[in-house]
Amino acid sequence: MSRHHLNRRQFAGATAALLAAPALTAHAQAYPSRPIRVVVPYPAGGSTDQLARAIQQPLSELLGQPVVIDNRAGAGGTIGTDIVAKAAPDGYTLVFGNTGPNAVVSLLRKVPYDPVADLAPISTVALTPMILAVPVDSPAKTLKEFLAYAKREGDKLNYGSVGNGSLSHLTGEHFNDKAGLKLLHIPYNGGAPMLTAFASGQLHAAFVTGLDGASMLASGKVRYLAVATPAPTDVVPGLPAIADEVPGFASTAWFGLLGPKGLPADLLAKLNSAVVASVARPEVQKLFTERRIEARSSTPKEMEQRIAGEMKHWGEVIRKAGITT
Structure with a gap:
């Protein structure tokens, strides 16, 4: 009886070990072992x-x-x-x-x-901080000038985004709220068409990343006014923080x-x-x-x-x- 019981235990143990072997092998194998x-x-x-x-x-x-x-x-x-x-x-x-x-x-x-x-x-x-950009021929040369310009013009001015619900869109609405503005949102299907519209003069402003706006900045078609970090940053040197004029704004x-x-x-x-x-x-x-x-x-x-x-x-x-x- 005891011999039979021992065999059953041995069998159960061997079976469990066999079933666990792939998992143990996989765990022991150094990660990563493939692309x-x-x-x-x-x-x-x-x-x-x-x-x-x-x-x-x-x-x-x-x-x-x-x-x-x-x-x-x-x-x-x-x-x-x-x-x-x-x-x-x-x-x-x-x-x-x-x-x-x-x-x-x-x-x-x-x-x-x-x-x-x-x-x-x-x-x-x-x-990457969002950056307030305007066309190079915009009458606003500084953040203060843009705020005054936007308050004066109301919803006659627009801002572009890379799509409805995108970070550039949410940043624009956050800016409207904190600065008391009424900039009209114009969504585009991605960064390329938005930047094309910006470069062709269809937009009055946009919030861009340094990566997205680099080519237009280099071409002289846009001007950066301010950065959406809580304070000026060396990431985009030489720009004031929007929060200096619009407390509580950041993106x-x-x-x-x-x-x-x-x-x-x-x-x-x-x-x-x-x-x-x-x-x-x-x-x-x-x-x-x-x-x-x-x-x-x-x-x-x-x-x-x-x-x-x-x-x-x-x-x-x-x-x-x-x-x-």
Whole structure:
């Protein structure tokens, strides 16, 4: 009887070990052991794509495996983000996110994922302040002049955005509210058409990132008036802060890496260390500085807190302005 009982126990133990073997092997295998896919939820060549590619090679070198950029554009960045939200939390499918699909879009319409419950922040990569820009032939040469001009003209003046519900749109409405203005919102389907309209004189103002506005600034077609950081910043030197004249106004976009919720703690730590080291590379710092972008890494917790703070802030702006998409 005891021999029979012993055999059953041995059999059960052997079976359990056999079933656990693949999991144990996978756990013991060093991560990463194959290429890592980073989904960029926007078209190739855009600002988010450019920043993702800036850290692509450093990440590959530091992690010892190819990092492959996979552009999955559409629906304001939510299509690509949803792919990652539903991926296995094994560290091989990540998303290069930003303020839009990770903090704003879900406040405006239903999306197929929960940006907080379904995604794990890894690290920010860059911050970029929104910049108030006007055509070079605008009668407003300074921020004070623009505020007086806009108050005098009311809704005869407009501002452009890269789309309804975009950060450039929300920033414009936040500016209207805090400055007591009535600038008329003109949405475009993306940055390229908005900048084309701006350059051709169809817009009176726009909030742009340094990356988006660089070509127009270099061509002499626009003038920067002020930056939307709480105080003047070396990221865009020589500009006053809008908050100097409009207390309480601020708007900054972030870009960074996230994975599916449930990433094991050791993988999350390894990915965070790789991003932090990549952002610290001199060539990355130089590239970002040239494009008026602040290289800024973070801990996962800091990134999580940034997203939560933005959802609260922009949620209030959306409700107050009655913005819908």
